[in-house]
Amino acid sequence: MPQFQEKVGMFNRCIKPLVLALAVAFLGGVVSAQANTLETIRERGFLVCGSSNPLAGFAQQDADGRWSGFDVDLCRALAAAVFNNPDLIEFRAFRGEARFAPLQTGAVDVLMRNGAWSAGRDLRYGARYVTPSFFDGQGFLVPQSMSIVSAYELNNVTVCVVDNGSAVQALEEFFFTNQTSYTDVIYEDIADLIVAYRANMCDVISASGRQLQAIRRELTDPSQHRILPERISKEVLGPVVPGGDDQWFEIVRWTIFALITAEEVGVTRLNVDSLLASRSADVRRLLGVEGDYGSALGLKSSFMSDAIRAEGNYAEIYDKNFGPQTGAAMLRGQNALWSNGGLLYAPPIR
Structure with a gap:
C-alpha cells in the first residue's frame, strides 16, 4: 500500500503537471491558430464568405456565375469594412441546411446564413452565432x-x-x-x-x-x-464565425450593427459622404468622424462608413433583394426596425 501511495504521489508531483502543461500548450496553439482571422484575411487579400443552402433572394448565381442576394451584400459590406473594397470577396455556397465543417476547417471566414440559431448549434460545433440579421419563422x-x-x-x-x-x-x-x-x-x-x-x-x-x-x-x-x-x-438567422477569435467576432458583429444603425439615423449609400459634416453625434460616431471605434478591432476608424458606402444601410440591402422590383416583394415584418414595430435593433455607438 505505501508503495502504491508513493507512485501516486510521484504522478501528482511530476507526471500530472507535465500532462497539464502539454494540454495548455496544445489548447493555446489551437486558440492562437484560430485567433488571427483578420491577419489571415489580409495576407490572403480577400474575404472568403458564404452561406448554406443557396436560396433565391439570399444567394443565387446568374448564368455568368456571379452571386447576388442578401447574404452576398452582407459579405460585401464586411469586405468593405476590412479592405474598403466590397469586391475583395470570394463567395461560397454550401449545400445543406446547417453547415459547420467549413468553419471548423477554415474553408470560410464567415457564413452569413447558416441553420437557424439554437443552443445546440451555438454550443456544439466550436462556432459562434454573432447577432441576428434576419428574423424568420x-x-x-x-x-x-x-x-x-x-x-x-x-x-x-x-x-x-x-x-x-x-x-x-x-x-x-x-x-x-x-x-x-x-x-x-x-x-x-x-x-x-x-x-x-x-x-x-x-x-x-x-x-x-x-x-x-x-x-x-x-x-x-x-x-x-x-x-x-x-x-x-421562431427562427433567428445571422452570421456565424469560428470560435476562439473574439476580434473577428466583434468585427462581423459591429459591421451588421452599423448597417442597422445607419437605417435608424437616416444614413444611406447616397448621403453617407455629405453627412460626414453632420452635427449629430450619433451620425458622427457611426461614420468615424467622432471617436475611434475601429482601432480596437484592428480596423480604420471609418470601417462602418466604408461598409455603408459600399452596400447601403440595412433597409437598402433588404429592399434591393426583397422589395417590389423583385416581382415578389416580402414585407419587412419582424425585420423592421424596433421603432417601426419590428425586432431589429443595434446597441448605441458611444
Missing part, C-alpha cells in the same frame, strides 16, 4: 383567390408541408390552438411543395418565410399569391 403561402389576409382565417384547408418534425408539430399546434381544421399533405423535400401547390394538391404551403418567398418567385405570376404576415415558430 414558419408561415403560410396562399393564392390571392382565397381572399385571406391572415393565418387566423385559415380553416378547412389542405396544407403542403415538409416532414422535418418541427414544421408538422408547429402546424398541429397552430390549428389546435385556434380550433380550426386542416389536412396536411406531407413531403420530404421542399422542392415537392411547389410541384404539389401548382397541381392544386393543396390550398396552402407552410414553410419558413425565406423558403416561401423563394417558392413565390418561381410561380408564374407571384402577384397572385400572398405570404401571410404571421409566423408560427
